[in-house]
Amino acid sequence: MKTRKELRKLKSILKKVKQKEEEVSKLSDKQLAALTSQFKRRYQEGETLDDLLPEAFAAMAVADERILGKHPYDVQIMAGIALHLGFLAEMSTGEGKTLSATMPLYLNALTGKSCVLVTTNEYLAIRDGKEMGEVYEFMGLSCSYPPANADEEDNEKRKIRYSADIIYSTNTGLGFDYLFNNLVKKADDRFLCDLYYVIIDEADAVLLDMAIMPLVISGVPRVQSNLYALCDFFVTALVQDIDYIEEEQAVWLTPKGVEFAENFFGIPNFYGKEYFEINRHVTLALRAHVLLKRNKDYVVTDENEVELVDAGTGRLMHGVKLRGGQHQAIESKEKVEITQEFRTVASITYQNLFLMFEKMAGMSGTILDAKDELFDTYHKKVVRIPTNRPVIRDDRKDLYYKNAQTQFWSAVAKVLEVHKTGQPVLIVLNSVQDTDLFSKLLLQENVPHNVLNANNAFWEAEIISGAGQLNAVTVATSMAGRGTDIKLGEGVRELGGLAVIGVGRMDNTRNERQARGRSGRQGDPGFSQYFVSLEDDVVNSEDNEKLEKIIDGKRRITKHRLKKIINGAQKIKTEYSEISRKQAVQYDEVLKRQRSFIYEARDGLLDGGTLAETQLIEIARRNIHEFVKENDCSDRSVLTRYILDNVSYTIDEGLTTLRLDDKEAIERYLVSRVRRGLGSQRMKFQDRDKYEQFIREATLKALDDGWVELIDYLEQLKYAVSGRASAQRNIIYEYQNEAYESYLDNEKTVKRNIIRNILLSEVSINKKGNLNVIYP
Incomplete structure (x- = not known):
């Protein structure tokens, strides 16, 4: 493996940390806490953070044990070293990423600059900020995390939060705060700290899965367009492969379709600048009808409102709307009231947000698979940290089916077989709809269970933590409860540990590895198995008619061919997602220099600059x-x-x-x-x-x-x-x-x-x- 060289370096530094730890462990609490001011003084006098690392990591490791009752394993210290050096560290689920981060955060905070840990939801940011904050404060550093009532937080309160030595935040919270900080009208209203050092928890989710859509702040409403209904009517008359082509989640008019549009709207040049609005609205309507699917990409609520579905978590994204008129185009398609379209006043991608930090690192249980893309986009290397104990989980071969009915009932049968023994089962599915369907099937079989579909990270964490108890059956989307360890209950180890049943091929192998990794933490026993079929959402064949015959049993297919079609579809989906992320970066690259110039000019004016x-x-x-x-x-x-x-x-x-x-x-x-x-x-x-x-x-x-x-x-x-x-x-x-x-x-x-x-x-x-x- 290419990370051997990096691991040798980490082990070499680890050895120095362990040597210093013997000395530090003999200090009293008061002497231990006093080391912080000594480290700061030595840094100001010219020692580098790398010079201070062995002693600072040793001090924090001892403090973690005294205050939190948790002494970092050697592999956690290695992970912390990797994070300080700017790597993206892959640590298996349950290996203690939260504790690992305390050491590099402490070390980098000795500079006097604020250090940020970013994670995917408020629950994790608040939980980790509260718990880890105790050890930072013991060592003489301040720590902050998001307030429970974030909507009521004004700039003065934000200023206090961002002045802390160590800041726990969410990726969305930090992103929007960056944009809002660059919209203030007075210098005193600015609140954000310098973008110095950031550790990104669940880095694959933040840097990859959530990085397709930019963060956007809306402002004043624009004049409402009257083209939505007309263009919606127009696209319903178009014929696929004659008037438009759909390919790899993109859709466009053919030359014949362009000619049809010019005749329909009575214009000479569909792509002319003067007909920009017609062009835009036709494209929005076409995307709404062809690419965006009801009950998959969005739902229409009982109140006749269009709400988006988060593809990664399956949760409804209350209050979030697609930009540029796309949301209104969907509303027109669904014949519900068209909501007001607002102007975009600020926007940035996660890629460009995190690249602005002087130092960036990240950690995740499943990040090595995307190492090439992460290096191309973020110029970061991925290093896989060894597990503290050998992984003995049995990852069984996937089972392939022609249709969803056989697939789901086979998975139910497996759950019943395991459940009879008392062994806990975690069933992981792709969407909210699938969790609801599987729950109904379990109810038919009188199996008591919990259903988690990433609607509320706070209470889901409580439930997922109990998924390893005797007789527990938990149905969840892939992201539900992520970041919370599943610990085995009494007697469960003897029954074989936690069983993970995956139903449906996921969009990428990272998500499947993440699901499998919920079992077998810290050397625990357990097994995982996936049940997949041709009717999984990820499967999208160009020859739908042929595929339907296979699904209906009218056409025979070998197991090898079945496996090839399903896994090939996942590969295409993964490649398309990568292309979409690169495209998002390319779009935002246009704004990057201009945004930098504008924000720099704003800061100059706010700081007293003027024009002679x-x-x-x-x-x-x-x-x-x-x-x-x-x-x-x-x-x-x-x-x-x-x-x-x-x-x-x-x-x-x-x-x-x-x-x-x-x-x-x-x-x-x-x-x-x-x-x-x-x-x-x-x-x-x-x-x-x-x-x-x-x-x-x-x-x-x-x-x-x-x-x-x-x-x-x-x-x-x-x-x-x-x-x-x-x-x-x-x-x-x-x-x-x-x-x-x-x-x-x-x-x-x-x-x-x-x-x-x-x-x-x-x-x-x-x-x-x-x-x-x-x-x-």
């Missing part, structure tokens, strides 16, 4: 030059409109005597009007600082308004170009080209609005000395 009058004049000069070059200034009404919209609400005599055939004279005149306008606004302020504050806020508003327009347009553009995936059209290339053009246009708009905001705003100072501005 010479800079404002130069911006205005360029604005005016562009205007004169692009417009017919021989028409005096054109100049009048420009002045009223951008420079002043009054027209002076100079305009009436201006020679309209002299472009340079026109530019000089307009620049002089800008100079006068700036002077007029400046005279309203007795306090120079207040005037500069006004310039800052006017500039910030122009910057923010332009940024919102740009990312909102690009969010829509993603869906529009996805409908161009026909031959000879590279959608990423087209997106990048159009995005770059829109960025250049947006840059001109921002510069125009900076001057406009300064010259045309109504400005006053109230009795308390606060600045009041009414922008044009």
Whole structure:
């Protein structure tokens, strides 16, 4: 294995830690806690974290034992070393990832910078933050975790939470906090810590499974489109393989379909810029009808509302909507009330969020399978940490079936066989619908059981922890209760440990390994087995008619061929997911540099930066030059409109005597009007600082308004170009080209609005000395 070299390095450092631990263990509690200030001083005097690692890890290992009653195993210390060195560590389920993280978090917090541990849900962040926080506080470091009432947390409370030495958070919480932190209007409202060191728990789920969809903050509602119903009606008339093609979770119009669209809407060029909205809405409607399936990707509730289903967990995503109008297109398809579409005001992918950290590491029970993608995307190596005790779980061969009925009843029969012995059984399925179906089958057989489908991580953790008790039968989706160990009850070891029955081929082998790993923790006995069939969701054959004949028993098939079709479908699904994640990165890469520039400019303004009058004049000069070059200034009404919209609400005599055939004279005149306008606004302020504050806020508003327009347009553009995936059209290339053009246009708009905001705003100072501005 390629990780042998890394393991040798980890073992070498482990040896040093164990040697130091002998010395540290002799210290009193007071002496042990005092080591933190000593380590900090030594770091400030020039020692590196690598220099301090053996002693700091030894100190934390001893503290873990004294405060938590848990002494890290050697393999946990090795994992901690790997996390400090920036690896993605694969640790089998039940090997104690939470405890492993205490050591690298402690070491890196000695720098005085906040260190973050990110996990997949609030339950885990709160549970681990509370428990591990005790040992950090004993060692003189502060620790924070999400509040139970996160919705009520204001920026001041967030500032306190993010000022802690060690911060436990969720991936979504951190992501949205990053975006909100870059939307504040005042420097004092910023709350986020520097992005220094992060450990990502359940790293495969966060960095891969959840990384397809970007995090998005919505703002003001947009004008509601009247095209949804019309385009929905249009796509119902399309014929597959004639008017449109579906392939690998993508759909696009054929040349014949494009011609049909042009005739239907009475337009000459379906892909013309002027028909962008028609193109976008047709694409959204086509995706809604062809790619997005009811009761799989979304459900329609009893209240006639469309709610999304999380593919990874099977849970309903209350309040979450697809962006760019896709949610409204589904609502139109389902003939329910179309909800308001909102503008996107901020967006980022997990890939680019975590790549902003100076140091990043992660841990998971199943991450080695995706090592190549993780290295390509995050430039991180994966190292597999040995288990503390040998794994003796019996992973039995998969059983393959032609149809779901035989598959499910065979799995039920196996559950009944095992349950009769008292051995606990965990049945893992792909979706909420499948858990409900399997539960009904068990009820028919009078088998008492619990059903977990990732709806509530708090109480699910309590139930899943009891799944290893005598006679327990638990039905769950693959993500339900993840992060909570299943410990065997009394007498269960003698019965063979926990039995894991998987029903349905999952989207990837990682999820199946995760499910199998719920059994056999820390050398426990147990077994796992999967029951799969041609009717599993992951199986998608191009020859559906042939497949249906096999499923119905009208056509024979060998076991080898059956296995090849089902496993091949999983491989294709895995590859498609990887392509989708890469595409998400490519889309966001366009915004990455621009977002970095905008946020840097915002921070500069918030921190007191401003534009000197010479800079404002130069911006205005360029604005005016562009205007004169692009417009017919021989028409005096054109100049009048420009002045009223951008420079002043009054027209002076100079305009009436201006020679309209002299472009340079026109530019000089307009620049002089800008100079006068700036002077007029400046005279309203007795306090120079207040005037500069006004310039800052006017500039910030122009910057923010332009940024919102740009990312909102690009969010829509993603869906529009996805409908161009026909031959000879590279959608990423087209997106990048159009995005770059829109960025250049947006840059001109921002510069125009900076001057406009300064010259045309109504400005006053109230009795308390606060600045009041009414922008044009």
